[in-house]
Amino acid sequence: xxxTNMSDRLSVSSHDHxxxxxxxxxxxxxxxxxxxxxxxxPCDKQEDEQANHSQDKTEVEVEVExxxxxxxxxxxxxxxxxxxxxxxxxxxxxxxxxSGAMRNAFKMQILNDDGTKTKWVAKxxxxxxxxxxxxxxxxxxxxxxxxxYGSEYDKLDPPKKVELIPAYLIRMKDRPKKDFFxxxxxxxxxxxxxxxxxxxxESKIWxxxxxxxxxxxxxxxxxxxxxxxxxxxGDMYTDPQMHTAERGAIxxxxxxxxxxxxxxxxxxxxxxxxxxxxxxLKEFPLYDTTVVESEPSPGLxxxxxxxxILLSPFVSTCLHLSPLVSTCLHLSPLVSTCLHLSPL
Numbered sequence: 001x002x003x004t005n006m007s008d009r010l011s012v013s014s015h016d017h018x019x020x021x022x023x024x025x026x027x028x029x030x031x032x033x034x035x036x037x038x039x040x041x042p043c044d045k046q047e048d049e050q051a052n053h054s055q056d057k058t059e060v061e062v063e064v065e066x067x068x069x070x071x072x073x074x075x076x077x078x079x080x081x082x083x084x085x086x087x088x089x090x091x092x093x094x095x096x097x098x099s100g101a102m103r104n105a106f107k108m109q110i111l112n113d114d115g116t117k118t119k120w121v122a123k124x125x126x127x128x129x130x131x132x133x134x135x136x137x138x139x140x141x142x143x144x145x146x147x148x149y150g151s152e153y154d155k156l157d158p159p160k161k162v163e164l165i166p167a168y169l170i171r172m173k174d175r176p177k178k179d180f181f182x183x184x185x186x187x188x189x190x191x192x193x194x195x196x197x198x199x200x201x202e203s204k205i206w207x208x209x210x211x212x213x214x215x216x217x218x219x220x221x222x223x224x225x226x227x228x229x230x231x232x233x234g235d236m237y238t239d240p241q242m243h244t245a246e247r248g249a250i251x252x253x254x255x256x257x258x259x260x261x262x263x264x265x266x267x268x269x270x271x272x273x274x275x276x277x278x279x280x281l282k283e284f285p286l287y288d289t290t291v292v293e294s295e296p297s298p299g300l301x302x303x304x305x306x307x308x309i310l311l312s313p314f315v316s317t318c319l320h321l322s323p324l325v326s327t328c329l330h331l332s333p334l335v336s337t338c339l340h341l342s343p344l
Contacts, residue, residue: 069175123181144167145242162237196241229241
């Protein structure tokens with residue numbers, strides 16, 4: 001994969017905004033009093049004793065560089081749907097710098113053949129699933145599939161191009177447990193989540209490009225897939241989610257793939273913007289615009305009530321929904337972002 005000029009992607013064009021939003025270590029204080037006396041120590045003597053105490057310390061915390069390790073890197077090639085592997089040298093910090101509900105993120109460096117180092121992130125499961133390799137391979141396939149749509153989007157010469165950063169799988173071949181990590185380049189800058197896999201759109205930093213990109217993927221896939229959960233720095237994205245039009249059991253892209261329900265939810269909450277229009281993307285009309293609230297409700301749910309979303313016949317046709325179940329989606333009473341098709 002060719003590495004593009006990432007720095008150009010980190011700036012956000014002012015024309016792309018609908019609205020603008022925009023450990024420290026505490027040193028331990030040495031005890032100024034001996035255990036044998038409770039006398040008050042004069043300030044100048046206190047400083048001398050503290051200095052002597054500091055010099056007498058035998059244990060000094062020293063930051064140790066992580067060891068260089070050879071790992072097997074697995075790369076997924078979207079065009080051929082094949083995996084290739086090679087050996088690279090890396091260093092991985094032993095402690096995570098960030099943690100989520102399921103995964104830890106570790107700072108990593110790749111040692112290049114020319115002696116330079118590049119900053120990366122290694123992500124591993126806190127409690128690895130039984131098939132950790134297979135789960136992480138699906139994560140890589142998902143991100144590289146989304147990267148394909150990103151390159152196709154850029155071919156249309158949009159006002160602002162996007163980039164889905166590459167992801168790879170590595171195996172720590174010299175570690176006892178042969179640990180697996182999903183790795184990607186380190187992203188530096190303000191990280192923003194623009195939309196989710198369940199229709200939510202960030203209202204504080206509302207931008208046209210991320211929403212138009214999701215819309216584009218639905219059209220370009222011939223309504224068979226959509227890339228959502230758009231997040232990253234500027235228009236450099238990572239960790240997306242894809243919904244697919246699979247029938248029955250969903251087998252691709254993990255538990256975040258809500259299938260046609262997730263696709264329908266994006267189509268309903270999406271409001272076409274100038275970027276969509278410049279790319280010639282089709283607008284999705286509502287079932288009955290006369291009953292929809294004039295202003296988006298909190299979280300930008302454009303619903304006719306708190307529990308029901310009506311879809312237009314056009315959207316239903318795009319999703320190949322049965323006429324008996326195509327006009328109504330109901331929000332789960334327990335989790336508002338989890339949808340199920342109406343039994344009607």
